[in-house]
Amino acid sequence: MEKEGQKIMVAVDESQESMYALSWCLGNLISDTTTDQLVLLYVKPPPSVYSSFDIPGNIFSSDALGAVEKYGRDLAASVMERAEAMCRNINTSNIKMERVIGSGDAKNVICSAVQKLKADTLVMGSHGYGFFKRALLGSVSEYCAKHAKCPVVIVKHP
Template sequence: MEAEKIKSREHKIVVAVDESEESMHALSWCLGNLSSQNANNTLVLLYVKPQPVHSTFDAAAYMFSSDVVGSIEKYGTEMVNSVMQRAEAVYRNFQTNAHIVRVVGKGDPKNVICNTVEKFKADTLVMGSHGYGFFKRYIL
């Protein structure tokens, strides 16, 4: 009876995605392993935009024209769209009925990721390794 309750309850999985192949590999792994265990899953695709230059260094922002700042912001939006499209293409390759939620955060990735996990009360966080080997992952 307890096993049936666990299988029937909603599982929330946050997958941090970015431009790297490792993050798409982590998403594939998640879809192939975690989401197939339960049909009642919410998959949160999280992309964290880095702080724009003008908000990090307000004094330096005055050196940039509004055109440059606008171009940087446009590039950031295009990057979000590109990453989310790639993630959705990976998702479509799997036979899963997980409910997809797209979240775009801004700021320090570790804080945004932790806050998103807390906000959604996620059961699982999946992230790529950025190609780090065993030793570097151990140190980090």
């Protein structure tokens, strides 16, 4: 009988970097001798607060807002399907997989999910932004490395 393994959370998005991090995780952290739990976490951007008028004074239709929401749901489903397909390509008999989709500021949602789901390890890709872009935009992986309540593995795309 295999023993219970660790709970590994992988933050995935539409980027090559996050899919590479998932691939790295599957090849380096998943054990053949334990049953590991893999949590795939996708964070949708926060729902935008739309005024009823755009800049030129046109009224946003509910159809336009609905289309934006549908696009967000479709993108999340697409990312999760790609991630799950990657997991199926390896021997997944010893992996329990779970999908989690959050909404909001990525760094806060990721750190909250780590704590709420009691992850043992968080794996993330790095976009490799330079100093100025990172200073302007902030780095989600850097924030999570400092604030997540578990070890964080940041995988750089070669």
